[in-house]
Amino acid sequence: MAGLYFEDLKAGMVVEHxxxxxxxxxxxxxxxxxxxxxxxxHLDHDYAAGTExxxxxxxxMFTLALVVGLSVAExxxxxxxxxxxxxxxxxxxxxxxxxxxxxxxxxxxxxxxESRPANGVVVFEHRAYNQRDELVCVCRRTGLMHRRPA
Numbered sequence: 001m002a003g004l005y006f007e008d009l010k011a012g013m014v015v016e017h018x019x020x021x022x023x024x025x026x027x028x029x030x031x032x033x034x035x036x037x038x039x040x041x042h043l044d045h046d047y048a049a050g051t052e053x054x055x056x057x058x059x060x061m062f063t064l065a066l067v068v069g070l071s072v073a074e075x076x077x078x079x080x081x082x083x084x085x086x087x088x089x090x091x092x093x094x095x096x097x098x099x100x101x102x103x104x105x106x107x108x109x110x111x112x113x114e115s116r117p118a119n120g121v122v123v124f125e126h127r128a129y130n131q132r133d134e135l136v137c138v139c140r141r142t143g144l145m146h147r148r149p150a
Contacts, residue, residue, distance in 0.1 A: 002079070003074070004079060005147060006079075006110065006112075006147045008148075009107050009145065010107060010110060012106070014107075015074055015075065015105045015106075017073075020102040023063075023095060023097055023101065024097060024098075028042060028056065028059055028062060031065075044056070053094060055097075056097070063137050067128040067139065068086070068139075071105050076145070080144065080145055080146070081116075081143075081144040081146055084121070084143060086140070086142075087139070089137070089138070090138045090139070092134075093135060095130065095137075099136070101128050101129070101130060103127065103129075104128075105124050105126050106124070109122065110122045113144065118146070119145060119147060120147060122143050123140055123142050124140065124143065125138065125139070126138070126139050126140075
């Protein structure tokens with residue numbers, strides 16, 4: 001499904017994204033290594049076994065990227081001009097290898113762009129849940145969106 005245009009995105013609208021994703025060990029190790037994050041909590045099973053979690057945590061930056069990525073096909077694919085920012089990021093529960101992440105997005109705000117009349121500014125609140133329906137990530141993302149062609 002192609003993304004939605006500015007006119008399609010109304011405050012209060014909620015989208016349950018169809019695609020879900022199970023996180024793998026490869027995802028976590030590769031992302032952690034590629035971003036030079038040396039925290040043993042993500043990479044060292046022996047170390048992580050001694051923590052309150054008892055096993056490695058999935059890198060939260062991977063979780064954030066996955067949450068945004070799972071929303072693209074239904075919201076912004078081909079209709080976003082630019083991502084303007086990501087904020088208010090929270091991780092209320094950890095993600096572990098083997099967890100399946102699903103995302104729900106609420107349109108928090110949609111307004112015409114003051115500086116670019118061909119575009120609108122939309123604030124998306126992404127909420128991610130694991131297979132146990134535990135909230136694992138919340139963030140707000142602001143996008144500069146195309147208006148529907150005339």
